[in-house]
Amino acid sequence: MNSHVVFIRDPDLDINKVNVRRASPGDEHGIYRVAVSVSDKKKDSYQGFLMDDYASDPDYYIDMFRDRIDNLKYFYVAELDGRIIGFSLAYKKEMWLLYHEEWLDDIHWHPSFDMEILDDFVMIDKTAIEAEHTGEGIGSLLYKSIISDMRENNIHYILSETIVNPIPNFASLAFRQKQDYILAGVRFEEYKGDIFTDLIYYKRIQLS
Numbered sequence: 187m188n189s190h191v192v193f194i195r196d197p198d199l200d201i202n203k204v205n206v207r208r209a210s211p212g213d214e215h216g217i218y219r220v221a222v223s224v225s226d227k228k229k230d231s232y233q234g235f236l237m238d239d240y241a242s243d244p245d246y247y248i249d250m251f252r253d254r255i256d257n258l259k260y261f262y263v264a265e266l267d268g269r270i271i272g273f274s275l276a277y278k279k280e281m282w283l284l285y286h287e288e289w290l291d292d293i294h295w296h297p298s299f300d301m302e303i304l305d306d307f308v309m310i311d312k313t314a315i316e317a318e319h320t321g322e323g324i325g326s327l328l329y330k331s332i333i334s335d336m337r338e339n340n341i342h343y344i345l346s347e348t349i350v351n352p353i354p355n356f357a358s359l360a361f362r363q364k365q366d367y368i369l370a371g372v373r374f375e376e377y378k379g380d381i382f383t384d385l386i387y388y389k390r391i392q393l394s
């Protein structure tokens with residue numbers, strides 16, 4: 187038997203019952219619970235994972251989510267029967283660079299990357315779906331909301347990162363491939379004594 191379970195589909199899930207909306211104050215605990223569910227110590231490449239160990243410091247991470255809810259426009263949750271089962275935390279360019287001042291300087295850009303893409307973009311920092319609900323279209327639903335709001339605000343480009351080393355996130359790579367992302371560059375980031383390698387992807391949003 188293959189030990190890598192790619193999807194754990196819930197045959198009873200009706201995607202039409204999943205509601206996507208902007209994150210609002212009070213959602214931070216539900217968002218934190220989802221983050222913990224995909225970030226335990228044994229990172230699973232095939233299921234996907236978030237890099238931080240959220241369970242290690244609940245107060246810090248709940249405060250962080252609360253701060254982002256207060257300050258970001260592009261922060262969404264997916265809920266089922268009033269319970270948060272996924273989220274997507276994204277930043278408009280100015281906010282992303284405010285929180286991550288060095289980010290642009292750290293990237294080795296692909297030779298074909300057009301730097302004008304950086305004039306205006308939305309950076310999708312973290313997307314996570316509860317482990318038992320991955321592969322059911324909820325991540326795609328969250329992206330649809332982000333893209334729809336980008337269209338309203340006339341923003342053409344979406345950027346995102348995926349870890350490929352020391353542990354590759356195959357779920358995230360497959361998700362990007364499905365959505366036709368293009369490689370923009372690579373970044374090496376120091377995290378708790380290790381060097382992580384992130385691939386930066388972009389995609390042009392059709393505005394009409």
Ligand SMILES: CC(C)(COP(=O)(O)OP(=O)(O)OC[C@H]1O[C@@H](n2cnc3c(N)ncnc32)[C@H](O)[C@@H]1OP(=O)(O)O)[C@@H](O)C(=O)NCCC(=O)NCCS
Binds near residue numbers: 192232323362364
């Ligand atoms: C990566 C993640 C956000 C995708 O969300 P999702 O709701 O599972 O994705 P969807 O059901 O909308 O799938 C869209 C496509 O992505 C690809 N995909 C998603 N998860 C995958 C997985 N675990 N393995 C392989 N392909 C995957 C598939 O091509 C899928 O299309 P298909 O169902 O037609 O084959 C989700 O799996 C997750 O939260 N993983 C844990 C956290 C994480 O890795 N986040 C990375 C940020 S992108």
